[in-house]
Amino acid sequence: xxxxxxxxxxxxxxxxxSVAFWCNPISGHATLYWYQQILGQGPKLLIQFQxxxxxxxxxxxxDRFSAERLKGVDSTLKIQPAKLEDSAVYLCASSQKGxxxxxxxxxxxRLTVV
Amino acid sequence: GENVEQHPSTLSVQEGDSAVIKCTYSDSASNxxxxxxxxxxxxxxxxxxxxSNVGEKKDQRIAVTLNKxxxxxxxxITETQPEDSAVYFCAASGxxxxxxxxxxxxxxVIP
Numbered sequence: 175x176x177x178x179x180x181x182x183x184x185x186x187x188x189x190x191x192s193v194a195f196w197c198n199p200i201s202g203h204a205t206l207y208w209y210q211q212i213l214g215q216g217p218k219l220l221i222q223f224q225x226x227x228x229x230x231x232x233x234x235x236x237d238r239f240s241a242e243r244l245k246g247v248d249s250t251l252k253i254q255p256a257k258l259e260d261s262a263v264y265l266c267a268s269s270q271k272g273x274x275x276x277x278x279x280x281x282x283x284r285l286t287v288v
Numbered sequence: 289g290e291n292v293e294q295h296p297s298t299l300s301v302q303e304g305d306s307a308v309i310k311c312t313y314s315d316s317a318s319n320x321x322x323x324x325x326x327x328x329x330x331x332x333x334x335x336x337x338x339x340s341n342v343g344e345k346k347d348q349r350i351a352v353t354l355n356k357x358x359x360x361x362x363x364x365i366t367e368t369q370p371e372d373s374a375v376y377f378c379a380a381s382g383x384x385x386x387x388x389x390x391x392x393x394x395x396x397v398i399p
Contacts, residue, residue, distance in 0.1 A: 219387065265332070269385065
């Protein structure tokens with residue numbers, strides 16, 4: 175079974191620039207998550223999709239972050255404009271439909287904002 | 289929302305000894321408690337999980353205990369080995385599959 179795929183693996187941008195991350199979940203997984211993991215901390219949920227609908231985006235800084243999952247499969251997370259404090263690893267995860275099923279993580283995208 | 293706390297932040301143990309990591313959660317409606325292991329530069333991976341209808345679960349050298357009344361759960365690693373060195377995250381979730389993670393524990397196994 176192929177895992178969760180993310181790209182790019184690394185990205186360095188200047189503050190105020192824009193950046194986009196891509197995630198392809200495990201085939202058949204209805205739930206997709208985007209997490210932000212700042213160095214030395216646990217993953218913080220940014221947004222959760224069920225198919226192509228948003229379940230939870232309460233911790234997404236909506237003035238600069240946006241995410242979509244138009245066809246209920248792949249997802250993109252965008253930051254515009256980036257700030258220094260956005261430097262983190264952005265992890266995508268997916269899980270099967272159903273209550274409290276295992277979340278499988280991708281390798282993440284390490285973003286550095288300079 | 290759910291708030292998960294982990295203690296201690298760093299734990300050093302001699303190879304062969306046991307390691308215990310404790311987590312507390314705030315939302316009494318949470319009913320699913322997974323533990324993830326993250327090695328340096330790698331993705332978090334599930335090592336064990338427990339649901340609220342059981343108090344303990346064991347898988348070889350790893351066990352998890354849950355105390356719903358006190359709202360805490362613990363990870364126990366016995367006979368630690370160098371490959372157990374990693375950051376361990378606890379998490380909690382209610383019926384909406386919304387996983388809230390703790391800040392993580394760095395476990396260092398000293399050969």
